[in-house]
Amino acid sequence: MSLFSRLFGGKSEPKEPSSAAGSAEDHKGFRITPKPIREGGQYRVSALIEKDGRKHELIRADTMASLEEATSLSLSKARQMIDEQGEGLFG
Secondary structure, X not given: OOHHHHHOOOXXXXXXEOOOOOOOEEEOOEEEEEOOEEEOOEEEEEEEXXXXXXXXXXXEEEEEOOHHXXXXXXXXXXXXXXXXXXXXXXX
16 A cells, blocks of 8 residues: 555555454353454454443454464453453443
8 A cells, every 4th residue: 555545545454353253252251252353464352242231342452463363362361351350341
Protein backbone atom coordinates (compact mmCIF):
# COMPACT_ATOMS: atom_id res chain seq x y z
CA MET A 1 0.00 0.00 0.00
CA SER A 2 1.42 3.36 -0.98
CA LEU A 3 2.00 6.22 1.43
CA PHE A 4 -0.79 8.27 -0.14
CA SER A 5 -3.28 5.42 0.15
CA ARG A 6 -2.53 5.06 3.84
CA LEU A 7 -2.73 8.80 4.47
CA PHE A 8 -5.93 9.38 2.54
CA GLY A 9 -8.02 6.36 3.42
CA GLY A 10 -6.89 3.61 1.11
CA LYS A 11 -8.32 0.14 1.51
CA SER A 12 -7.15 -1.85 4.48
CA GLU A 13 -7.63 -5.42 5.60
CA PRO A 14 -10.71 -6.16 7.66
CA LYS A 15 -10.12 -6.13 11.40
CA GLU A 16 -12.88 -8.56 12.29
CA PRO A 17 -12.16 -11.57 14.46
CA SER A 18 -10.87 -14.47 12.41
CA SER A 19 -13.43 -17.12 11.53
CA ALA A 20 -10.74 -19.72 12.15
CA ALA A 21 -10.63 -18.94 15.86
CA GLY A 22 -10.65 -21.92 18.18
CA SER A 23 -13.67 -23.37 19.85
CA ALA A 24 -15.03 -22.03 23.13
CA GLU A 25 -14.07 -23.44 26.51
CA ASP A 26 -15.40 -23.14 30.05
CA HIS A 27 -13.29 -21.83 32.94
CA LYS A 28 -14.68 -21.44 36.46
CA GLY A 29 -18.22 -21.00 35.15
CA PHE A 30 -17.25 -18.49 32.45
CA ARG A 31 -17.38 -19.23 28.71
CA ILE A 32 -14.28 -18.15 26.76
CA THR A 33 -14.35 -17.90 22.97
CA PRO A 34 -10.98 -16.98 21.43
CA LYS A 35 -11.37 -14.48 18.58
CA PRO A 36 -7.94 -13.41 17.31
CA ILE A 37 -8.14 -10.38 15.01
CA ARG A 38 -6.16 -10.47 11.77
CA GLU A 39 -4.06 -7.34 11.31
CA GLY A 40 -1.65 -7.26 8.45
CA GLY A 41 0.30 -10.51 8.55
CA GLN A 42 -0.29 -11.05 12.26
CA TYR A 43 -3.11 -11.78 14.72
CA ARG A 44 -4.09 -9.60 17.69
CA VAL A 45 -4.96 -11.43 20.92
CA SER A 46 -8.73 -11.20 21.51
CA ALA A 47 -11.44 -13.24 23.22
CA LEU A 48 -15.07 -13.02 24.29
CA ILE A 49 -15.78 -13.85 27.95
CA GLU A 50 -19.40 -14.64 28.86
CA LYS A 51 -21.38 -15.62 31.94
CA ASP A 52 -25.12 -15.49 32.65
CA GLY A 53 -25.84 -13.45 29.51
CA ARG A 54 -23.19 -10.84 30.32
CA LYS A 55 -20.29 -10.32 27.93
CA HIS A 56 -16.79 -8.87 28.16
CA GLU A 57 -14.64 -8.39 25.07
CA LEU A 58 -10.93 -8.82 25.75
CA ILE A 59 -8.63 -7.16 23.20
CA ARG A 60 -4.91 -6.99 23.94
CA ALA A 61 -2.05 -5.14 22.27
CA ASP A 62 -0.18 -8.45 21.87
CA THR A 63 0.17 -9.75 18.32
CA MET A 64 1.34 -13.17 17.20
CA ALA A 65 2.60 -14.46 13.87
CA SER A 66 0.29 -17.48 13.72
CA LEU A 67 -3.41 -17.98 14.35
CA GLU A 68 -2.68 -20.95 16.61
CA GLU A 69 -0.36 -18.91 18.85
CA ALA A 70 -2.85 -16.04 19.04
CA THR A 71 -5.69 -18.44 19.88
CA SER A 72 -3.66 -20.09 22.63
CA LEU A 73 -2.57 -16.77 24.13
CA SER A 74 -6.13 -15.41 23.88
CA LEU A 75 -7.39 -18.33 25.99
CA SER A 76 -4.53 -17.95 28.46
CA LYS A 77 -5.08 -14.20 28.94
CA ALA A 78 -8.84 -14.68 29.32
CA ARG A 79 -8.28 -17.35 32.01
CA GLN A 80 -5.88 -15.00 33.78
CA MET A 81 -8.44 -12.16 33.78
CA ILE A 82 -11.13 -14.47 35.14
CA ASP A 83 -8.78 -15.69 37.89
CA GLU A 84 -7.84 -12.13 38.85
CA GLN A 85 -11.18 -10.29 38.46
CA GLY A 86 -13.93 -12.90 38.44
CA GLU A 87 -17.38 -11.26 38.32
CA GLY A 88 -15.67 -7.83 38.36
CA LEU A 89 -15.09 -8.21 34.63
CA PHE A 90 -18.64 -7.11 34.00
CA GLY A 91 -18.57 -3.82 35.82
